Amino acid sequence: MRVSSQKSSSATQPVAKIPTRKRGIERVAKLLDAAAAVFAEKGYKTATMTEIAQKAGAPIGSLYQFFPSKDVIADALVARYMEHVGGELDGIRSAAAGRSAQELANQLLDVFIHHAHERSLALSLLDARWEQPGLRPGMLRFDLRASIAGIVRAWRPLLDDGDVQLLSVFLLQTMKSLVQLHDDKGYPGRERVLSEWRRWVAGYLAEIGH
Amino acid sequence: MRVSSQKSSSATQPVAKIPTRKRGIERVAKLLDAAAAVFAEKGYKTATMTEIAQKAGAPIGSLYQFFPSKDVIADALVARYMEHVGGELDGIRSAAAGRSAQELANQLLDVFIHHAHERSLALSLLDARWEQPGLRPGMLRFDLRASIAGIVRAWRPLLDDGDVQLLSVFLLQTMKSLVQLHDDKGYPGRERVLSEWRRWVAGYLAEIGH
Amino acid sequence: MRVSSQKSSSATQPVAKIPTRKRGIERVAKLLDAAAAVFAEKGYKTATMTEIAQKAGAPIGSLYQFFPSKDVIADALVARYMEHVGGELDGIRSAAAGRSAQELANQLLDVFIHHAHERSLALSLLDARWEQPGLRPGMLRFDLRASIAGIVRAWRPLLDDGDVQLLSVFLLQTMKSLVQLHDDKGYPGRERVLSEWRRWVAGYLAEIGH
Amino acid sequence: MRVSSQKSSSATQPVAKIPTRKRGIERVAKLLDAAAAVFAEKGYKTATMTEIAQKAGAPIGSLYQFFPSKDVIADALVARYMEHVGGELDGIRSAAAGRSAQELANQLLDVFIHHAHERSLALSLLDARWEQPGLRPGMLRFDLRASIAGIVRAWRPLLDDGDVQLLSVFLLQTMKSLVQLHDDKGYPGRERVLSEWRRWVAGYLAEIGH
DNA sequence: AATGAATGAGCATTCATTCAT
DNA sequence: TATGAATGAATGCTCATTCAT
Structure with a gap:
């Protein structure tokens, strides 16, 4: 997709x-x-x-x-980010079948880690040009959520729609959180937190996805 | 505190x-x-x-x-937010002993839900002045994390420092995530996502805190 | 008025x-x-x-x-012109009763001669900022026409509405024309043309106004 | 001509x-x-x-x-207008002899009505470039006046030069005025004004031209 | 003390014209 | 010859901060 x-x-x-x-x-x-x-x-x-x-x-x-205009250049940057991430998510989806929960979780989490800076730039650009912060970024979220839902479906074709939605929202949110934890170098026990987070996401994925 | x-x-x-x-x-x-x-x-x-x-x-x-100056106003607004949240966290800490994991999780999550708009404003103000002298987002995070660590210690006095840190980072991050999930009205299954998130945070809390 | x-x-x-x-x-x-x-x-x-x-x-x-804005300053200039001309027309109206046709004609024609430059500036400002040239200047014309109609009524209270309208349109138009003839120094017989024009306007005024 | x-x-x-x-x-x-x-x-x-x-x-x-250059285009447009009107005036001149005053007046007035939009465009182009090198509004007027003088001479060969000039200035000015009255749809009694104007121009033409 | 007019560096954007391809 | 990307001086407008009244 x-x-x-x-x-x-x-x-x-x-x-x-x-x-x-x-x-x-x-x-x-x-x-x-x-x-x-x-x-x-x-x-x-x-x-x-x-x-x-x-x-x-x-x-x-x-x-x-x-x-x-200045807006157009910001839009172009956001679009470029969407293409980069979209491309990687496409790759993950086509190879999703048969992966373990931990493998899938790691792959997804790595996508966001990999584009962390590009993502934070895109978000700030969206935010700065929209009165109600959070409304326009919603568009971004919408596309990504749909993309991730596609991956979940490819991974577990038998899952019902509600669980697919739940997992995609959950995955997107935890991906974002991991980026924040990853970028913040100023707290103790960072390594442990990061690996715990990955373990914990995979655990939830396995629980819902059987 | x-x-x-x-x-x-x-x-x-x-x-x-x-x-x-x-x-x-x-x-x-x-x-x-x-x-x-x-x-x-x-x-x-x-x-x-x-x-x-x-x-x-x-x-x-x-x-x-x-x-x-304009900066001073922004700083004052951030400080006001810190005081509001700090006050509520103080209250939670003094009543933390004896609470169940789910009770504690809910109380903490509600603090951020309650101040969601004030928080997003404070963050955006901090962000917009990134290279101005003054407070940094990291400082915000640091203070809150310390506050939450105090609560965790009051809740489980016997926990070792590593686990306290792990839990406080985890709680702060999941609180922020819940706010985002709460503010976003545009995805399906929102109610289920929110309650699952609370359940899941409490589960982790219970697991680490015995 | x-x-x-x-x-x-x-x-x-x-x-x-x-x-x-x-x-x-x-x-x-x-x-x-x-x-x-x-x-x-x-x-x-x-x-x-x-x-x-x-x-x-x-x-x-x-x-x-x-x-x-640049537009506001242009509007202010137009308004100033309207006030100047409006003031003079007010004066003519309060002293209109009892005047001869030639006296009234001359007074009116002199108003426009007197403000010729201010008027041409106002018109060009209106024109330059309106897509369909002639539409906005119409507003200007409307106000002036009403003012002149008031003068005609004060001059000949018994005239029916149709004749008042006819005369006010006619007077406004011939006032504008006289300004053009007055400003153009480049044709022969200018003096004779100007006095003939005044004579001719007064003649029409006398004819319709008895 | x-x-x-x-x-x-x-x-x-x-x-x-x-x-x-x-x-x-x-x-x-x-x-x-x-x-x-x-x-x-x-x-x-x-x-x-x-x-x-x-x-x-x-x-x-x-x-x-x-x-x-941009100026050259504007000049070309003005020249095109001059050619159009000049052509029609040429036609009127060669058929002027023997016409009644009202017929001649109507023919002339119709020329300007016919090219009203082209004329207003040409005028605005001339005006906008007031201090640019090139044509001037005065030049436009000069050429047309000469053209109309030729028509008057063809119509009444015995008229002395002063009267020819007077009539040509008068005709040109009243032609312009009629265009303005014709284009303005926003005043009451428009039909009557327009026909009165034509009648009145013909009357003056007849008076001076015997 | 209280007020709000004054200031001017700085910003996004435009467009006639040229000239390399 | 035909094309359209490149150019940059010039323009309308903003706004944090100061300070005379």
Whole structure:
């Protein structure tokens, strides 16, 4: 299953222009990387378009050629994250059948660990541009939950829908938590906490999934 | 136990002026409430001092009388949250002895549910000022963790330090997760997820705490 | 009758802030004059807020304190023109009874001649900011027409409504035309044309108004 | 008689390149139509070269091939209007002899009514570029006045020069006024005003022209 | 003390025109 | 010849903080 990253473009919503020539493709990649770095360092509001362009070695006009507004560049970054994670989840799903609960748990937890920074960036970008924090991130959650539900179904095809939903919500939430525990270096017994967490997630997975 | 809300005062950092007369106390409360509302709606960067003053019905000069900068207001709001939660945790600690695992888990989980909005505001304020001088999210976590460790010790005085730490980290993390699951109304089977989560936290608590 | 210059302020439409202190009143007057000069010289789009502020000897922030957008300053200029002309029309109306057709015609024609530049500025400002040119200026026309109708009624109280309307439309249009003929210095026989025009307007006025 | 649309070419002023092949001619027509539409909708300053090219379905480079600057397009549009009106006036002149005053008046008034939108566009383009090098509104007026003078002479060959001038100025001005009265749908008694205006113009024409 | 007008550096964004491909 | 990506100076506007009244 593919996590949707296409803009539904129902109206004349501004979207990133897709570069056609080689030079443009390279430039867009550079711009996105620069934007990710600047947003991560400064936050959405504090980051400036000028700094993004400078960091990418591009004139400000070129930045606006491809990303007609600050919002569009943030959206593009979120979409890129969704594609990365979506791709990995696809891989896990196609190899889910026959795995042990601990193997599956570890694989899922590692996806989030692996993209921890990208994820926290995406969340902060979503948050900073939405009045009611938590509403828009909900979209993100929705897609991922569906993806994870697909994995659970591939892993245990006989599970009923309620249990699939329960497990997918549970897994998503514990993945997020593990990232937080993983990123925080400032508490004692960190190693033990992390391995306990993995054991505990696998235990719950095994309990519900037989 | 009192959760510390004093800055480590490395230098002559500006702090909120403490009002002495009754009228001043009322005005400060109004200003803080207005600030909380505006920050919650707009986010730290987007909120303006002018709007905060307007919402409190106070002139901008008066706002600056008590809170000499935007940062100081944010710090005061975070401190207020810490005091609220700290107070409740104090209460739980003094009545912890003799509670069942499920009772203790529920009480703790309810503290965070109860202050969910205040907490998300405090976190976003901390986050938005990441590289400003002042408090850090880590500091928040540290204080709370210490507070929870105190509760665990009061509940099971014989537990060794490693287990106390493990449990306090675990409890803090699952409290945060429960808030997220609680605030998100957009997924199926929410009721079941929430009750399972409580059951499951209590189970782990019982397992480690004998 | 007073030509309306009050903003109906049905919603949170941005309007010019009215200065309260003496310094503010002087500054607003200076800003309006500067804006009139710059708009007249460059046109609405080409004029820059920076240049207006500079010409008024004010920092850009002060300009925005009183006029929160470029549109608002243009609106203020239009309103000022309406007030000037409205005031003069009021005067003509209260002294209309008993005048000869030629006297009344001359007085009206002189109002527009007198405010020729202010009027052309107001029209160009209205035009430049409205997609369908002619639609918004229509509002201007509406107010003036009503004012002129009041004068005609004061002049000839027994005239029926149809004739009053006819005369007010006719007078407004010929006033505008006279301004154009007056401003254009580039054609031969200008003096004769101008006096013929006045004679001809008075003749029509006398014919319809008995 | 041909209304002059050539610039006085004081220097090496850029002009529209004249297309030679059939495809080029079609493309230029499309570009001019697109430019007219965009200018009419947005005004000279607000209209963008990119949008004009897009509306014509042509790449921006192609637009610049034929019209090397934004000003050149505007000039071309004005020239086109002059040619249209000039052509019609030529026709009226060659059939002027023997017409009644009312017939001549109606024919002339209809020319402006017929090209009302094209005229208002041309005027706004001239106005918007007031201090740019190129044509001036005065020039437009001058050419038309000369054209109309020719018609008056053809109609009444014995009239002395002063009366011819007077009539041509008068006719041009009343033609413009009629257009304004015609375009404005927002006043009462419009039908009566329009027919009165025509009657009244013919009356003056008859009076001066014997 | 209390007030709110003044300040100006800084930001997102635009667009006519060029020129490499 | 035809194309459309590249360019960057210029513009409207914001807002935390100060300080004259």
